Amino acid sequence: MRSRRPWPDNSRRRRTEMSRLRQLGGTQQALLCHLLRHPDGTDVESLCARLRISHNAVRQHLTALIAHGWVERAPSLPTGGRPQARFRLTGSGHELFPRNYALIASELLDAVAEKLGEDGTREMLTRLGEKLGGAEPLHGACDAEIAQALAHRLDRAGYEAIATTRGGQAQVEAFNCVFHGLARRHRHVCSFDIAFMETATGRRIEHTECIVRGGNVCRFAIAGERQPMHEHALGAKNE
Incomplete structure (x- = not known):
């Protein structure tokens, strides 16, 4: 049986690391760029020779970068x-x-939409979401605990x-739409x-507010037990 890929949790780390590169000094940036060009x-x-600094200075920079x-x-x-010590x-x-993953992702979705149409694209994205959601199910004794676990999972991604409550209903508020550029062009995202x-929560989710559609956050309300699969599919087609 093919193993399922877990929901990614490195988006925040990637954003942080990219900002760290810009914060590094010129010598360390040049060192990293040199290693990028020498993958072996x-x-x-x-x-x-490349950086025009001493052996001792190079080793100090390497020690700091290795520590990170x-x-x-x-x-x-x-x-x-x-044997000479080598670094990569x-x-x-x-x-x-x-x-720049968004560029190719957008072009791929354009091609899929052209080939499959709106319903086919929605179905494909739904199946992909179900596959990833089923890889790491969330557990909780009540809707509030489910919302807390879901918020934690989304925050990692x-x-x-954050988890919150409105009118007695457990909800999750997301302040960053990770697919913002894609969702503006492809609402099916x-x-x-x-x-x-x-799929991850076993609950129905109502998307009550959307950043792409002008909302301040993306708001997801926990709305009871999830429908059986065939009813859910029919409901999605009729939206």
């Missing part, structure tokens, strides 16, 4: 002599550099979410969020 790693001598988890030791290359970027180090939340 490079030695201290090469870094000294952005650089690691790389396997030594056979030279016939004494870690996965977190690579994430310091800008990514970068939504800046919200189907992914709802399907994920409903």
Whole structure:
């Protein structure tokens, strides 16, 4: 059986790391850029020549970057002599550099919508949300606990979410729409969020406020037990 990929929880970390790159000094930025261009790693001598600083200074910078988890030791290359220490970027180090996933995601959704139409696109996004939501089910003794667990999960994914109560109803408020650019062009993207939340919580979710549609937050209300799958699908088609 194919394992399911868990709901990602590194969006906030990625944003933080990208801002940290801009906060680093010029020498450390240049060092990281040099390692980016040498994925198999490079030695201290090469870094000294590239950065025009001493061996001791290079090692001090490397020690600091290793402590942050952005650089690691790389396997030594056979030279016939004494092995030389080599260094390379870690996965977190690579994430310091800008990514543009939204562009290709938007183009992919355009292609899917053109091929499948509105209903087909909504169904595809719903299934994807259900798949990810089912990978890590949330548990709680009541709606308030479910909302708290859901807010924590969404917050890990970068939504800046909190659990709250309105009119006696447990809700989640998300202050950051992680798909904002996509959702402005493709309103069906919200189907992914709802399907994920409903599958993860086993509850019906009402999307009562939306940032893309002019709201101050994305508000998700916990609205009782989830419908059986076939009823849920019919309801989505009739929206």
